[in-house]
Amino acid sequence: MSSSAALPSPSLTGPPIAALSLNCMLFAVLTIQIYSYEVKFPRDRIALKIFVWLVYIMDLTQIVLLHMFCWDVWVTGLAIQGNAPTPQPDTGAHTMMTAIISAMIQGFFAWRVYVLKRDSLIVRITAATIVLLAFTQCISCVCGVSSYYVAGKKASSVALEIELAVFTQIWMIGAVVCDLLIAVSMTWILISYNRASKVKRTRTLVKSLILRSVETGTVTFAFTMVNLILFWIMPQNYIYMVFDRTLSKLYSNALFLSLNARECGADVSTTNWVSDSTPDTTGSVSLDRSRIRFRSDTDEVIHIARHTVTDTENQFDDCQLSNKETLSSV
Known part of the structure; x- marks a missing residue:
């Protein structure tokens, strides 16, 4: 009985399995997408190629860090000391990279929003707001993780935990609002193009793009929102990590899906129309x-x-x- 009572809670050991499985599957899809991108668009500008490969390498690094975290959970037990979440350096590094990847891709989509309708003051303000929110959430995450490790053992105090939680909340709320702005602005711009077009096939194409923008925007927004809610109500376990550790792969796949859709003019979101x-x-x-x-x-x-x-x-x-x-x- 005593040995079974000492076993760690399933809410600590179970979620990393789901997080690792989802990450590996999404990274496999991402690998196929970057191969497809290189085959379809070998003459893309060097700056864009550097950008997408940087995103891919960071996602690969995150896979390694996630395996290290799972090792600490299931083998060494360092990540669940005292039957409570005990984040290790690899956990913090993974979190910071998630914020950086999401900010990079949010900035990329802000640029696309601007390019699509740069003559509109509202669109220019929206694009600037997206960039500002992306930068804010990224800095908040990096500051929060850095402060946690600087605090060391003092981080377990209630007062300091509340103070550090502010950084996490700013990060997640900023990401939620940013994703919502991107989805709404892209959908609005595409709808305006759809209304302006008099060609039936063009309208059909734009309608499919509207659906695609709504789908990708909804998925990233929903995952970020669920991650925020779970972290707020259950910070004492790792359930939120199923969503938290998957976010960067969703952002990256959305990026490559959009880039690869340019073949045969299938994606107006990277265009001047x-x-x-x-x-x-x-x-x-x-x-x-x-x-x-x-x-x-x-x-x-x-x-x-x-x-x-x-x-x-x-x-x-x-x-x-x-x-x-x-x-x-x-």
């Missing part, structure tokens, strides 16, 4: 005068021109796609 559709005098659409031109993050301009047409039923012929080099870049 110009539509000059003109209806003819009979009420049908003259597709030789309806063109969509957009510029991707690569140094390519893609022109989509739909030819033939005008009849009263607005039927379309095939669309011709051509890629041309350009000297300008976003």
Whole structure:
């Protein structure tokens, strides 16, 4: 009986299993995505390539740190001393890297929001707010983790725990608000493009992009929100780590999913979008005068021109796609 009573709580030893499994699966997907990215876009700008590879290497480092944490939980017991959470240096390093990765990717999406509708004052303010929130949540996380380790054994005092918890709350709340802003702004911009377009196929494309933006934004927002709630109500166990340790992989996969979707002009969220559709005098659409031109993050301009047409039923012929080099870049 005494030996069973001394066993650590399942709420301490169980969640790391789920966290490690989810991380490994998402990292496998991430590896496939970066391979696909290199195959599809070998001529992307060097700055973007450095950015995506830096994100990938940081995620790989996190996988190593998470295995070290699980070793401390299941083998050495250092992470659950006294049947209570006892974070080790690898835990803090993983947490800081999560904040840094999320801030990098949030900043990237802020740039995309700005590029899509830079002539709008509201969009410029929104993009600046996203960057500010990303920077704030990142700094709060780094300061909180650093303060915890500087405090050492004193970190177990109630007063200091409350003080350090403020940093964590700022980090998580900032991340939640930032994710929400990105999802809402991207959806709003795409909806405005959808309303402005007169071409049926374009509207169908933009609707699919709206759905994709909502899906990815909802997943990251939901995981961050659940992580925040669990950390608030149950800081005495590791249940929140199922979500906390998975966040960076979700952000990274959302980044690569968006980048890879640029193939054949499938993703307008990395583009400058110009539509000059003109209806003819009979009420049908003259597709030789309806063109969509957009510029991707690569140094390519893609022109989509739909030819033939005008009849009263607005039927379309095939669309011709051509890629041309350009000297300008976003």
